[in-house]
Amino acid sequence: MTGHAAAPRPLQSRRTGALSGRVRVPGDKSISHRAFLFGGLAAGRTRVTGLLEGEDVIATGRAMRQMGARIEREGEAWIIDGVGNGALLEPDGVLDFGNAGTGSRLTMGLVGPYDFTTTFVGDASLSRRPMGRVLDPLRQMGVQVLARSKDRLPLSIRGPRVAAPIEYRVPMASAQVKSAVLLAGLNTPGVTTVIEPIMTRDHTERMLDGFGAKVSVETDASGTRIIRLEGQGELKGVPDFVVPGDPSSAAFLVVAALLVPGSDVVIENALMNPTRTGLIETLREMGASIEAVNPRLSGGEEVADLHVRHSALRGVTVPASRAPSMIDEYPVLAVAAAFAEGETLMQGLDELRVKESDRLAAVAAGLKANGVVHEEGEDWLRVTGRPDGSGLGGGRVETHLDHRIAMSFLIMGLASQHPVSVDDATMIATSFPEFEGLIATLGGELQPAE
Numbered sequence: 426m427t428g429h430a431a432a433p434r435p436l437q438s439r440r441t442g443a444l445s446g447r448v449r450v451p452g453d454k455s456i457s458h459r460a461f462l463f464g465g466l467a468a469g470r471t472r473v474t475g476l477l478e479g480e481d482v483i484a485t486g487r488a489m490r491q492m493g494a495r496i497e498r499e500g501e502a503w504i505i506d507g508v509g510n511g512a513l514l515e516p517d518g519v520l521d522f523g524n525a526g527t528g529s530r531l532t533m534g535l536v537g538p539y540d541f542t543t544t545f546v547g548d549a550s551l552s553r554r555p556m557g558r559v560l561d562p563l564r565q566m567g568v569q570v571l572a573r574s575k576d577r578l579p580l581s582i583r584g585p586r587v588a589a590p591i592e593y594r595v596p597m598a599s600a601q602v603k604s605a606v607l608l609a610g611l612n613t614p615g616v617t618t619v620i621e622p623i624m625t626r627d628h629t630e631r632m633l634d635g636f637g638a639k640v641s642v643e644t645d646a647s648g649t650r651i652i653r654l655e656g657q658g659e660l661k662g663v664p665d666f667v668v669p670g671d672p673s674s675a676a677f678l679v680v681a682a683l684l685v686p687g688s689d690v691v692i693e694n695a696l697m698n699p700t701r702t703g704l705i706e707t708l709r710e711m712g713a714s715i716e717a718v719n720p721r722l723s724g725g726e727e728v729a730d731l732h733v734r735h736s737a738l739r740g741v742t743v744p745a746s747r748a749p750s751m752i753d754e755y756p757v758l759a760v761a762a763a764f765a766e767g768e769t770l771m772q773g774l775d776e777l778r779v780k781e782s783d784r785l786a787a788v789a790a791g792l793k794a795n796g797v798v799h800e801e802g803e804d805w806l807r808v809t810g811r812p813d814g815s816g817l818g819g820g821r822v823e824t825h826l827d828h829r830i831a832m833s834f835l836i837m838g839l840a841s842q843h844p845v846s847v848d849d850a851t852m853i854a855t856s857f858p859e860f861e862g863l864i865a866t867l868g869g870e871l872q873p874a875e
């Protein structure tokens with residue numbers, strides 16, 4: 426069963442004593458999706474450890490199985506026997522991606538050039554999200570799209586007999602769009618080129634290289650990246666692929682430790698790829714004590730343990746240029762800002778409008794419900810903090826099927842004067858099934874709500 430079919434489960438958090446201890450964050454969601462996609466496509470066997478077993482990632486694994494990959498869990502590891510590049514099978518039935526934007530969009534790219542029909546469905550949240558950003562470049566490559574409501578799920582795509590390589594300039598800062606075009610290039614003759622004026626997470630480029638694809642990246646004087654992929658080459662399984670811990674999940678625990686007085690916490694195994702560390706940079710500017718200790722390499726990526734101590738925060742202006750490296754972290758940053766001295770201004774947030782929910786509106790509504798002074802603009806948010814949390818909380822937050830809205834406001838309730846409840850915690854399982862357990866391990870209190 427996918428998460429969207431479950432009955433809503435309201436949950437509440439309340440002010441807690443100091444958080445303490447060591448916890449390990451689960452695998453990175455972006456990298457876990459790609460491990461199933463690339464392992465399922467590559468010839469031979471890929472063995473993955475540290476995979477995030479969230480519902481979103483499992484949906485991607487299921488889709489790859491439906492297209493011929495063998496995927497089994499063996500003890501701690503996932504064993505994937507891939508089909509070989511160019512050899513995906515027509516799926517047996519529709520591909521149901523539940524809540525997962527990354528899984529659905531990257532898979533559209535992957536199967537786009539295949540001369541068969543693939544049908545994509547998802548939950549109410551995913552069915553509202555724009556797919557044109559991926560379908561437009563695919564159309565340029567010759568892919569046909571059939572959708573009842575314009576470029577929204579449910580929809581079907583069918584590739585041409587032979588797809589045409591394109592040069593595509595990504596019009597918004599989106600790793601999903603970049604990745605979808607590159608993945609379409611895998612089964613297209615010739616060189617597919619993606620021009621990326623604003624750098625976004627680079628897991629696709631790094632991992633394609635690791636799986637043996639012929640991919641090159643050039644950065645010009647203005648910082649624009651030009652990524653070239655030679656189509657129809659061989660991809661080979663990776664015998665020992667390690668997924669580093671998810672910095673976007675670590676973010677909730679980091680903010681919890683910063684906000685709850687007396688806290689002293691170590692969060693192990695956080696990915697430190699510079700395209701993902703914008704929140705840490707911002708929190709440090711706000712006065713946060715976050716030390717990255719024991720830096721090391723894991724699966725070709727830098728990871729570290731984050732030693733976080735309760736800190737007095739002050740408001741800052743977060744530049745729009747930082748948005749790509751912390752795009753999923755604005756909801757929890759808004760919660761941190763609610764406890765900072767003065768104002769925090771976040772700019773360049775237009776992409777938040779098309780996440781699992783309209784995250785800018787959902788955050789603003791949650792702040793309002795919990796007594797936080799704020800102002801919402803078209804693509805910005807200003808939050809005025811209350812360092813001791815007095816008067817904050819007491820609200821019930823509508824999560825709109827958005828896991829990060831649920832987790833962010835549950836973190837707020839650990840430090841606010843009054844408890845905070847969310848209307849539904851089930852979606853947390855899409856990205857961070859261990860969330861409630863880890864909060865409890867650190868000493869936080871979450872309990873069922875009305």
Ligand code: S3P
Binds near residue numbers: 598599776
């Ligand atoms: C992701 C890219 C981002 C991010 C999402 C994961 C990825 O989305 O918000 O959670 O794995 O490529 P966009 O590409 O829409 O910015």
